[in-house]
Amino acid sequence: MIVLAFDTAMAGCSAAVYDSVAKEVLAERFLAMSKGHADAIAPLIRDIMEEARIEFAELGSIGVTVGPGTFTGVRTGLAMARGFGLALGIPVIGLDTLKAIACNIEEGGLPVAVVADARRGEVYFSLLDLGLAPLKAPTVLSVAAAAKCLPDDPVHILGTGAEALIEHARGKALVRSNAGDLPRARAFISEIAGMEPDLEPPEPLYLRPPDAKPQEHLAGKAPAFAIHPETVEAAALFAALHAECFDNPWSAADMARLMSTPGAVALLASEEGEPCAFLLARLAADEAEILTIGTRPFARRRGSARALVERLQSEIALRGAHALFIEVAKSNEPARRLYHRLGFAHAGTRRSYYEKPGGLREDAIVMRKDLSA
DSSP states (O other), rough: EEEEEEESSSSEEEEEEEEEETTTEEEEEEEEEEOOOHHHHHHHHHHHHHHHHOOOGGGEEEEOOSSSSSSSHHHHHHHHHHHHHHHHHHOOEEEEEHHHHHHHHSSSOEEEEEEEETTTTEEEEEOOOOTTOOOEEEEEEEHHHHHHHHHHSEEESSSHHHHHHHHHHHOOOOOEOOSSOOOOOOHHHHHHHSSSSOOOOOOOOOOTTOOOOGGGGGTTTOOOEEEEEEEEHHHHHHHHHHHHOOOOOOOOHHHHHHHSTTTTTEEEOOOOOOOOEEEEEEEEEEEEEEEEEEEEGGTTSSHHHHHHHHEEEEHHHTTTEEEEEEETTTTOOHHHHHHHHTTTTEEEEEEEEEEEEGOOOOEEEEEEEEOOO
């Protein structure tokens, strides 16, 4: 069976193709990068598939890291993997990021402690036995608390938080591994190939809530958002952001289809390089409709949605649009108030339009803004 696996969860982006019968990695790439994973992963996968001379139809399964890691990075990888799985009708297998890092070790012979820097004096920590079975499942701890979880017997230690933990764990028998502190698809793809897929697609493994982003830079002044138009190449990123904002996420394939439609307008709002909100709209003749707009939890009520809508209005007005529409869930009072302040008015109701968890339905309020005034 041919397996494609990739990782975008931490400060690297990697992909590999593997023949599980020959037990051979056919092609692989690794890029060290702190951001830009959504732009890098698709070309990376294309390149290794071409190098391996493998068609996507030949793939038997997809593997992806599920976290812990950065919220956008984890979602980007999962959105891409689910898109491939749906399009090809093949299973998607998830592997936790810390075990993926443990797979870098080739020397063996000792249990493995994986310690990844989680910032703010904390680490993502996992302890695995000789066969890489978990002795302590991935968790987030202070460095001091992680040191107390180490056994007295010798262990290999690796990860971006290894030095910090070694400093706090003097007296422990720690063997610092130089195998690599980030997930690398070449190393963990054979582990993926030996796993049985679950009945349900893998879910992200978050050890912190998604609104845990430090906010110290917000005091004293309003944030300045950079707004950029995006193309279909950003479909995986938009799917990742959509999944973070909504209960019924759209896949990367859904996003790609909509973003490639004639008249599509995709906008991304970022603050200090961190994506914080997105908007996807469609223009037809002299009318435009906002198909989806979302703000990540950490950035809500700070003006990113307003900035996106105002930028959209400017762009579509230049293209001849006279009206802009949006549909809002009836229960979403904050959004309805925002759009009212932006000049939208009630234009109608679509009964039972939105699907809610548990099989429930909710009305959509249609709002319209006249751009010709």
